[in-house]
Amino acid sequence: MSFELLARFNAVKKDISNALDLAQRKNEEVKLIAVSKTHPANMIRTLVQEGQYEFGENYVQEWLGKVEELKDLPIIWHVIGPIQSNKTQDVAEHAHWLHTLDRLKIAQRLNEQRPPVLPPLNVCIQVNVSGEATKSGLLPEAVLDFALKVNQMPNLCLRGLMCLPENTDNVDDLSHQFILMQQLLRSLQQQGLNVDVLSMGMSADMALAIKYGATYIRIGSAIFGERKKSV
Ligand SMILES: *Cc1c(COP(=O)(O)O)cnc(C)c1O
Numbered sequence: 001m002s003f004e005l006l007a008r009f010n011a012v013k014k015d016i017s018n019a020l021d022l023a024q025r026k027n028e029e030v031k032l033i034a035v036s037k038t039h040p041a042n043m044i045r046t047l048v049q050e051g052q053y054e055f056g057e058n059y060v061q062e063w064l065g066k067v068e069e070l071k072d073l074p075i076i077w078h079v080i081g082p083i084q085s086n087k088t089q090d091v092a093e094h095a096h097w098l099h100t101l102d103r104l105k106i107a108q109r110l111n112e113q114r115p116p117v118l119p120p121l122n123v124c125i126q127v128n129v130s131g132e133a134t135k136s137g138l139l140p141e142a143v144l145d146f147a148l149k150v151n152q153m154p155n156l157c158l159r160g161l162m163c164l165p166e167n168t169d170n171v172d173d174l175s176h177q178f179i180l181m182q183q184l185l186r187s188l189q190q191q192g193l194n195v196d197v198l199s200m201g202m203s204a205d206m207a208l209a210i211k212y213g214a215t216y217i218r219i220g221s222a223i224f225g226e227r228k229k230s231v
Contacts, residue, residue, distance in 0.1 A: 160197025
């Protein structure tokens with residue numbers, strides 16, 4: 001199992017490097033978040049030994065178990081799932097990043113609950129870039145106002161934008177959505193916000209996301225194998 005994990009991990013790194021070459025971007029411009037949801041802590045431990053320190057988790061309860069089990073390791077934890085009010089304390093205390101911020105109430109709670117001994121919590125605003133009714137995230141036109149408010153919160157550090165594009169194989173549709181994210185980030189920069197992160201690209205669409213400026217890609221199944229639950 002460890003052998004297969006390492007083979008998949010190395011293949012993903014190779015794919016990333018090829019996508020970067022094609023896009024004429026440098027290696028250090030894109031960072032990999034290994035999305036370990038539903039997979040056991042020992043797989044994370046194996047990847048840490050390979051130099052992978054950034055991991056993404058969706059379900060707070062499951063993630064907290066891993067935080068405890070792996071507390072001897074210098075892992076950077078990215079929470080990438082939707083957050084309810086009753087989980088903000090856990091995120092404020094244990095996460096380094098939250099990628100799915102889309103409600104002021106959640107931002108305010110995180111800002112209040114972030115322990116003063118820790119650096120500000122890095123946050124990305126989730127954008128509903130496909131406009132699907134069932135998707136979380138702010139519609140693009142609501143992002144600037146929200147970003148300006150989050151930017152005022154001393155214990156949060158606004159880093160950029162995150163999206164889950166439409167679940168489609170249509171390259172034109174996906175490209176359009178990634179380009180929109182790029183434009184939206186640029187418009188925030190033009191408003192004076194110090195943001196430079198685009199968190200986009202998963203196992204199926206990472207090459208395209210890299211082409212359109214992703215700086216964090218979130219890869220789960222291509223590294224850890226298929227999940228039993230489909231999420
Ligand atoms: C599960 C998940 C991923 C990883 O998806 P894969 O298709 O397994 O690579 C990335 N981002 C978010 C927000 C997720 O929930």
